Amino acid sequence: MKKKLMLMLAFVLLAGMMFTGCGKEEAGSSASAEAAYPSGNLDFIVPGGAGGGWDLTMRTTAKVLADTGLVENAMPITNKSGAGGGVALSYLQTINGDDKTVVVYSPPLLLINLNGSTEFSYKDTTPLARLIADYGAFVVTQDSEYKSINDVMEALKADPKSVKIGGNSSAGSMDHIQFLMMAKAAGVANLDKIDYISFQDGGATAQILGGHVDLLSTGLGDVEALVASGDLRVLAHTADHRVGEGVLAEIPTCIEEGINGTFVNWRGIFGPPGMPEYAVKYWSETLGKMVETPEWDEACTKNGWDKLYLNSDDFASFLDEVNGEYEGVLKDIGMID
């Protein structure tokens, strides 16, 4: 009997561990809430799984906010993954007007709406602040016949089937779109004829290393180690300026190579739709203070992020602008009408 009890105790302990960090306070917003905002636990949501890019951004943000004392409330993090962020987006709709929940997003927030995965869009959220950016990188093996991004574009102009592009997101999502945006800027016609091959679970990097695809479209931060070791070569990236240090700083931008296009893999913090004005102001300002701290600088260097803060209003207009760009490309390849 004692042993059975011990076993049950073990289960209870484990269940306890699982659920710490999942507790959510009821959102009680009244007039007095405004003065004392924020009070009680905050709810930080990651729309994807643990260990991913969103997760990394959210956990780092929470850590810096706590370490610098900018936010003294508890900031438990919940992973609400599914449908490329669509599940968390649906959840936000159910807490319209809540002032304690924030969530991290990046370009897929716009793409999952444009490609029809979800009926909700970025307009059904409250943009609070843009924090950081990574950029698209176009990668080949060391012995590839393509020596510059223009070699690739010329080959595609001659025959759109001649270069097989691999990436880790599904068709019509980020890795696909960022390459097509550059191809479009380079004057490649027939964007819909270009073969994009989607791999799961980060498998595309192994595929380019093994020579099974010709070019890998991915995030600049994702290939740093393999570029440093000399296994892979980045032809160009999609920022409008040189990024990072060491091997990364040696990589040219597409603009330098004569292709007039940029793609920013931005990451920002959002609230639910109808978030009260005082909460929007609080987060826009607090995050603005956060990005000025040495702790944040250190985190950005460590993760290879480019600091790219925008406040709530500017972030909203930025989103309007890029949404139009993404839509244009998706129309070009016939994924939407």
Place this chain on the structure above:
Amino acid sequence: MIEILQNLMGGFVIALQPYHLLLVAFGGILGTIVGMLPGLGPATGVAVLIPITFTMGPTAAMITMTGIYYGAMFGGSRSSILINTPGDGAALAATFDGYPMAMKGKAEAALAISAIASFIGGTIAAVLLVLLATPVSRFALKFGPAEYFLLMVAALSMTASMSKGNQLKGFISLIIGLMIATIGIDAQSGIKRFTFGVLELQTGIDFLIVIIGIYALGEVFKSYSSIADGTKKAQKEFGKIWISKEDWKRSKWPILRSAPLGFIIGALPGAGGTMASLMSYNNEKQLSKHPEEFGEGAIEGLAAPESANNAASVGALIPMLTLGIPGSGTTAVMMGALLMLGIQPGPLLFTQHPDIAWPLIASMFIGNIILAIVNIPLAGLLVRVLAIPAKVLYPIVLGLSFVGVYAIAGSIVDFYLLVIFGLAGFLMKKVNVPTAPMILAVIVGNTMEQSFRQAIRISDGDLGIFAGSTLALSLIAITVISILFPIVKDKMMEKKAENAPETV
């Protein structure tokens, strides 16, 4: 060689520090526990740990997280053996002979051999990792979409042909599994398939839900009648958790053969422990002198997959450590944690951070020993689950199943799916349709379909790509042999029987 040994010794010096020893034990035991619970796999265990790793150094964090990973391989089969419910995919094959052994009153031997096989498999794989990490990682890169497709075909055809005498039902089960695997957004076209407007279905159905539904809930439904009339007797007497000389004689070669197989399959990004353990099970069944005992409680049928899945969990670290590519769901989470600690795994990890890489490898040797020591007495405790009357045990199983499924994605939709698969599992058992081909099809189906289409897109529609490399041709040969071998063997046995009827 000398250099490797020196590095490894240096690693042991760090890994043997009391703090790190404590973490190895903690990670391993936590892994054993999450592994045992249906739905909670190593990936969840590692994810739970992420906030804690923030406060540790990278070496300590890695040691703990890998401890969870192979600890879960030790634990996963406990529930397979005792309640016919695999703790995670990699423990699926342990139900085939582990549960029948427990039903025959041999649970003690089953639990013991699974710990022993896990220990040996994990240790052999750790040795292989030390010696062969770089060549194996380069070999894994030869697997393009065409090779992946052929590998999946090999695994599926082995499993389907395994259900001998019942092949038609085996294939029905397989096809249902493949159909389930098509649910969700198709990565190659971005189009939604069979989601019926349900947002949660867009990412597909997690195979863990299928496993828990079919096994745990299916088992509960099936036993419902026997609970009422009390025909299912609880075991009262328990022996020592150990194996006989005869058991060891039968298991020794399967364990030794399965470890390298598991190691290599594990090192292929995306293949993983489930496939490794199923392939080793099929291997042993085909090599066995008495294949008819497989599925009825053959100890080697439990020993082989247990060795293979532990070896696979070690192999899965290779793409991450040598290339910075996650080889499995669990290593993907680990990589995320490493990035948060400011470590970029990749080809330079061993030269830039030998203080992390080598202690980690050393800790795997130590962790395997600790887990073997912990798991034998733990099994003595766990085996008493069989003494719990069904009417108490099954409600607990039911509760754990729902908790486990909720832990996967925190989604209520998964509860409905769980119940649907539970009923499906019950019905399949009623009409004797084997469930293993369906489960494997759910696990590999999506990758198989995607690989096929990736290959076709790369070759501009030319099917020749599937015979375009030596590796591809070898995989085709393996598939053909795996289908023909049982048939040829049967014919030869028949002939033998005809020639010498008196000896039968």
